[in-house]
Structures are given as structure tokens and as C-alpha cells.
Amino acid sequence: MLDLLMVAAYLQQGRQQSGAGLVISETPNADLEVDTLTPEQAEAELARLAAQLARANSAYHTNDAPEISDAEYDALKQRNAAIEARYPQLKRSDSPSDVVGAAPAAGFGKIAHSVAMLSLSNAFQDEDVAEFDTSIRKYLGLAPDVPLTYTAEPKIDGLSLSLRYEGGKLVQAATRGDGNIGENVTSNARTIADIPHEISGAPEILEVRGEVYMSHADFEALNMRQADRGGKTFANPRNAAAGSLRQLDAEITRARPLRFFAYAWGSLSEPLSQTQWGAIKALEKFGFSTNPLTQRCDGPDQMIAHYRRIEAQRASLGYDIDGVVYKVDDLALQDRLGFRSTTPRWATAHKFPAELAWTRLEGIDIQVGRTGALSPVARLSPVTVGGVVVSNATLHNEDYIKGLDSKGVEIRGGKDIRVGDLVQVYRAGDVIPKVADVDIAKRPQEAEAFVFPTLCPECGSDAVREPGDAVRRCTGGLICPAQAVEKLKHFVSRGAFDIDGLGAKQVEQFYTDGWIAEPADIFTLQARYGAGVQQLKNREGWGEKSANALFVAIEDKRKIPLARLIFGLGIRHVGEAASNMIALHYGTWDALAQGMLDARSLEGPAYEDLIGIDGMGAVMAGSLIGAFAQEAERASIERLVAELVVQEAQRADTSDSPVAGKTVVFTGTLEKMTRAEAKARAERLGAKVSGSVSAKTDILVAGPGAGSKAKKAVELGVETLDEDGWLALIANT
């Protein structure tokens, strides 16, 4: 998974890695006719144009000080488009053709969502739908014969929007952003015909959530108009909707035919209904469009039947959908089911099958990721897969190329993948395209089996495979430039430090030029390049305003929540959800750092404390401890932390909870609720739930059949309650 994420990160950055050295350089190609450019010249020229146009954009939009005339600007853009048309495979991920108007993100105000805007878990097969129902029943302790109703509705492929009404008036509209903080697009949302400015009969406070989208017909017409004007055309209706909503000039949004389906809500001053269905009907009464294919279903069979009906109509709906969303209908049950870290337990998205295409494999590149993993990336003859041009895809790992799965069992009938082969590429939704199959009959005679490198292609260190690991890793650690730069990119990424104006591209350039070698250096950037001989504002693509804005953005993140810091360190196996749990468990940076040192022996109370964290296994624990134990890495972490003010991890306000801050262990059979629900509820009340009894345990909740844990609790003098005692303790909270 980790490798896939890294490949994802790479693919998102597209050609930046190879283009890094080219971005700033002036090339002598500018006067050459587009038709005579070789691919190498074209690539360099596209890099030069991207840099020049980015600079012109920032001069115009950010610094309000245009450096070139509109005509010159248009000529550069046209030249860029002409080269891209001749060499579509060389189109950069940061292509100026994809930049819509002004730099949007920087220009919008930020809005913190009072209720987070989450994503959905996915189901791909019919069995997953049955499993969704089973897991809900298990969580709620419902027998298979107890009726359970769901709603099923199309999953609209647009972008989500939260609309806040106070006293019936639309006062605010925000995009999803990172789920917690979105962009203020209120004036843009007001231009959308489906969004009422005023509603009557609604609760005093009502946040309506739904999807902004563009119909196929409107999308085609918009692209024609844009092409006629020599403006930007969009790859698909979703991009068109996003580009149109996120316009600093709301008058541009007004001219774009956007639509909105309401399907959910955020803050409410009073409930809309007792059921999902009833709530949707209430939203309809207030004047919102809701999807006409929404239906109630009694269980998986009906859900799957409705999925098939929707799938059959997909092509004729006139707008893009990418699956069907199922939601538990009873809102009281939704409430009990609650949320995992980023997705609700009470809903899932049943995605439509992936889209496929065949193309030629032109090469296999090896990318080195943040944790040293060598990931093979397929370079493909560009091919359209479900409306998107694909020229890179993941090949997972060396066994996958050989035709073996992670257990050494044959896949694809044992067929290996070779450069020159005709391969089948597929993509599902937004995920990275994958190479799924190979047509051996069309294999060129000269094609040779791929030899996976045993040396890191970036730093030459040995690349080794630990027993049981599917991935070969570079052993160069921080001396490997690829690992160092990937770590930095991860550090500035969204879930981590998320520094405005410092993305993967800037990090790569700063790294290449020796301005930043490790995360701590980001926080000394202003001291080193804010004044003096070499200054950020004098760099290509930067100016006074953008340099100052970056310094402010960096200062802004000097104060950082513990969970983000942990995630930002990019420790192998430690994802965002785990970082949150670790932060909540230790509370402060000092407690965490000390805990990791104390746990080094891989036994004893500190280790038990660590391994007792929910979701923590020996592998993740080992990886965390290792990061703190390894001298160079530890020193780098310490340099970073010395620059920061790390905020304590805050649990939700549990001041009136009798179990806040207590460590609770559940054992034996619970009869009133399932173990999962008991645990989630305890955590909501601010308790830490641990899997093992130790001196740190405050309460053991023991049901019938409790064994060794109950015995240990008695030995340690830990308070022991039965289930009723526990429920009485937390009643009224």
C-alpha cells in the first residue's frame, strides 16, 4: 500500500522529477518551429514555458504587477498548447494549459468546517456490499433477521460543497478542502441556479452538503466556447466544474452552467428527520435538487439490484457518476455507528468497475520513495482510459512484474511483463492506473525479461529485500537524495505540515539547489534567504510578495499539532490515522519521544504501553522505535522539533466525562453492545482503550468469560466493573 501511495505521489508530480533541472534553465529552443522540435527539445521547451508562464501568472495575479503584455502571454500559451498537441505524452503535470485564471487556492479565504467533510469507504464487488451490511450488524449487535433499511443513490462525480443557512438565508459556502478547512466560495455558489439564496421552514442553522457538477451537454458546449476563444479546455466535466467554481471572479462562475445535488448535511440546530430518506425529502421541500434515483432498500440484495439499475442508466443520465452510495437509513443508528478516522461506518460507495485499455509498454522506470522503496513505474504509449490520457501506471513491485503475488503464487497465469509488451491498463476513479495484464501473443521477439536493480538507481547503495517483504529498498537512508526529497515532499503535504506555497515542485527545486536538505531547514529558510546576497524573492518564479507569503506560511506552521508532526516525519507504516492515535495516546512530544526511547528494548512497560494503542502492531511499533533509535534520523528529528512549538493532542471536550483520560480495557463478552461500539463510545468520552492490562490501566470492564486479564487486574489492584457498572458510570454523558 505504502509503495502505491508513493507511486501515486510520483504520478501526481508527473514529470517533475526528470524535469527538475530543466525548469529554470533558459533554452535556445524558443525560436524553433514547433514542427521541427525533437522530443528532448520539446520537453525542455515545455519546462521553460511552464516556468515563464508561472512567473507571468504570479506577477499578474499575486503581485499585481504584470511583467509581460497580454499578447505576449497569449503567444506563450499558444506555443505551449501547440507543443503539447504535437507531443501529448510530454504534457507536464503542472502544464500552463491546466491553469485556470488566477492561482485559486491562495486567493480564497479559509473556512473551518464545524462538522468535518469526510470521504467514503469503497465497495467494489457484490460481496463487499454484503460485507458492509454484515459489519454494520456486527457493530450494532443486530441478528441477520432484524430488518435494516438503507438508502441507495448515485455517487455524483463532481466536487462537494457545504452551504450554511442561518435563519433561512445562505450565509456561507465552502469547498471540502482537506475535510476540516475549505475555501470560501460563497459568492461563486450564489451564482448557481440550483442553490437557493433563501429557504423557508428550515432549522435556524442548517448546513446543506452536496455535489456541484456539470452536465455532459454543458461541458461539451463550454469546451467549444473555450476552444473558439483560444481559452483552456477541460479534460472532463468534474475538472470543468471544479475550475469553474473555484474562480476568484464569481462572474466567471456565473457564466458557467453549474448544478448542485443535495445529499447530506453538516451542522443543524434541530434534526431534519429520523431517517436519511426523510431528511432528503426535507431538503427537497426547502427547494434543493436531490437525485431522483435515490431509493430505500431492505438489505444487500435490493441494494445490488438498484446498483444494477443505476449502472444500466449511467450512460444516459447526462452527467458523470462513478458508483452508488449506500447509507443506513435510521439516523439514530447512523449516530451509534459513528465514524472511523476519515469515513463514516454507516455509508459506503459501491464503485463502478474500472475502465480498461491496451497499449504498449515503452519502458520501466524505478522510482525511489520516501522510505527507500524501489517502485517500478510503467512508461506507456499514451492511451485514453475512461476519458483520461494515461502514460504512466504502477507495476507495484518486482514480483508483480515476474507474474507472482506477494506469497509467490502465480498471477496472470505466471506471465511476466516486458518492455515492448502490449499491456492492459486500468483505472478506477481517481486511483493510480495499473498494468493489469499482458498479451504474450503480441510480444516482440527481442523483448527480454526485466531485470530489477539491486542497487539504488539514485544513490547506488545496495537495494535489499527483507524476507517476507515484497518491496526492495534502498539502504542509503538520508544519504539517498531520492529518499531525502521524497521525505521533504511528504513533510509539506496536506495531512502533514501543509505549507501554502511550498509544494512538491518548490521542495524539489530548493533541494536541488541545496537550500533545504531536511525538514528543519524549512524553518530557517527566511533567516538564510530572507535578506542578504541570495534572496528568495530574486529566484526565478518568485517575487517580493510570493517570498514574503511563503515566509508567513512557514511561520504559521511553526506551531503544529502533535499528530501532524508525527505524520509529517514520514515514518514507514505510520499513516495519518495512526499518527492521530499515537498523538492522543502520548499527548505531548516529550512523552512520545521518551516513550520511544524507553521502548527500545522491545519489552517492558513502555513497549507494552505502545503496543497497547489500538491499531498498533509489532511492525508499526518497530518502525516508530527505529526512527527514534537511529542516530542520524533522531538528530534530524531533534533539529526539527527545536524549531517548532508542538501543540498537545486535544481530545474532544470531555470535561464532563468521568472517564476522560482514563485507560480502559474491555474483556470477556459484552451483552448490551459489541466490543467495537463499546470502544468507540469510550474513546468519544475521552478514555484510552487498550488491549492489555498493565499498571497504567484504570478500569477493566469484564463481561462473562473474562480470564487472564481479569486475574491480572486483581493482582495489580485495577478497578474492575461489569458491563452494567460501566454503563452506569458513563450514563448521563
Ligand code: IVH
Ligand atoms: S455522502 C460522510 N452521497 O463522494 C460522507 N457523497 O468519496 C458524506 N459524493 O466527498 C458523503 N455523491 O463529494 C455522499 N450521493 C452522495 C455522493 C457523495 C458524491 C462524494 C462526496 C464525498 C465523496 C466521498
